[in-house]
Amino acid sequence: MSFRSAWRSGAAVLALSALALMGCSSAGGNAAEEGEDPKDVSIALSNGFVNGWRLTLINKFEAEAEKLKEQGIISEYSSVNAPGENSATEQASQIRSLVLQDPDVLVVIPASSTALVPAVEEACDAGITVVVLDADMDAPCATIVRNDYAMWGEKSLLPALEAIDGEGSIVLNRGVIGSQPEEEMYARQKEILEDYPDVTVEAEINGFCDSSTTQKEIIGVLGSLPEIDAVPGCIGGMGIAQSFASANRDVPVVVFGTDGKALSYWQEQGIENGSFATLTDPGQGVAAIYVALAILSGEEVPHEIILPLLEISQDELDFWVENLGADEFAAYPWDKESVAAAIEAIKAEEEVVAPSIE
Template identity: 35%
Template sequence: MKAHSFRRVLLCTALSLAPWLAQAATADKTIALSNNYAGNAWRQNMLASWDATGKQAVKDGVVAQVDAFTTAENQATEQAAQIQNLILQGYNAIVVDAASPTALNGAIKQACDAGIVVVSFDGTVSEPCAYRISMNFKQSGVAQMDYLAQRFPQGANVLEVRGLAGVSVDELIHSGIVAGAQKYPQLKIVGTVNGNWSQTAAQKAVAGVLPSLPKVDAVVTQGDDGYGTAQAFSAAGRPTPVVIFGNREEELSWWKQQRDAHGYQSFSISSAPSISSLAFWVAQQVLDGKQFPHDLESPAATVTQETLDASLQGLPKGGIVSQPVSVDDLARLKPAATAAN
């Protein structure tokens, strides 16, 4: 996969508006983002993609106003109240990265009943009236175990680093890890911790559990936690396992350093932060009268041993491997098998 720097992603997002948008009947419409959490690099990059896309759409007269609001630390009750406030403010569409697949459903239904278009992405909601855009997170967990099965055909001890408890993304990736463990019984899960999609939290959590664990051959993760996990093993003086990464520059740079010095091999997978821009365009297009399935699947972004150097080329500090996004990229979305995907 050819990597793009995040700055280049924002530039392409801003410049790639399709000509037929000039005919869009949404010039007077307003769109808001309700985001449940902003405490890691992926979320910051996601918000930056949303901001760049929204500003350009307003400048081009596609919509009248685009805003973003983030709650404190994944609080579902606060996010539900926030959505209710956005309803009262009269937004025509609300895009949601949700704290819970179910806890926001009452507020989501209120928005739909008020004639507001609701598009959830990343952390999606189960309310039927909403649209859902997500990477196949369960399959990303299976893909990690597929990779480890190839690396360790004779078996391996695996540590699982999970994300934020109670969020659908965490549950889905975990279900993929469980399915992979059933598929490959030689891969034994010897411990599980919550890294909260944070390098610092993951390092602390892994450091706390390491003394109770046998030799760990590999670590499966969820994103924004791989580098912190590797640092925990180093600080404990334990051999560095195969850590699966989540496309963050910090992780990929560490991987490259270890590869160049010791031949270290790994694999990296994550959703692209620019999925927020895909969600914006779905909302805008639904407001414009276009029809979409309510469950849509966006492709994962992966980095392999062969594409590591290309993926790092031009990727800035704090960046995440992503793809440029325009309204044309809605064609890349395919119907998802279930609402969970």
């Protein structure tokens, strides 16, 4: 069975086997002479569950992989979604099946940062370059590519507090409770709020970074709330704004999602009260490809590559509305040069700069 035919049964897996720590292990597969681009690399992506953000990541990943295939850098690529609802057990089984296909690179978006460690280590032991994407993981043999979740907590809260001049009543919209990103995000938010004694958290809701879920949650508490100045946290701004408007209440400062539908709503409703959009960047799927290729080229790559969050201000709204489909999420346009610059910045302990949006 061919690499491609064996993997086309699913829908999205990056395979990346890599240096675990800088200079600790050597890349296998079709490694090139140091400094040269590798050729004929087979790459797969294993995804733990599907939502709109993940679909944007997968689409960006596949489009970039196809471009690199045309250049002869990638020979085969595939992406596979694990069955079940974010089941680590199902994804572990999927990863082990993929390892048998012997890709050069395996990219894993894990359902669990702990339960999948053995499966990831097995892939490394098989000589596969592994990149763990959008999560941290205690797997020294893999390279981590993710956003800064504590910074996400900061970026999803501070602009709202500034918009209300550091005083007033807020509702804190939690993310995917129990996940590592949400834990870091929430911890940072609590630290920040300690420095704002004139801000009262009237309630916390569990919006799970989803607009419809957030809308149900806010409707459930809205009748008992005083005037609310802001609802910072993990996106959901469209559902929150709709709920307040339906209740004939002033729309507070909210955090919109970075998808075309939410941004179009923000624009169409003319909400100009300091609301904003911020979310993790689905473009990191493309960045992971170039991190893997850097490893295969013999470059020393840090164990952890932390990339900037996606932020959209009122001034940038028109650009994104014009360039996004309704279900598409905004993403930074990572490429070989911008990823190389990010790697060098991390080595030098400097700030990583996102590629420019044109």
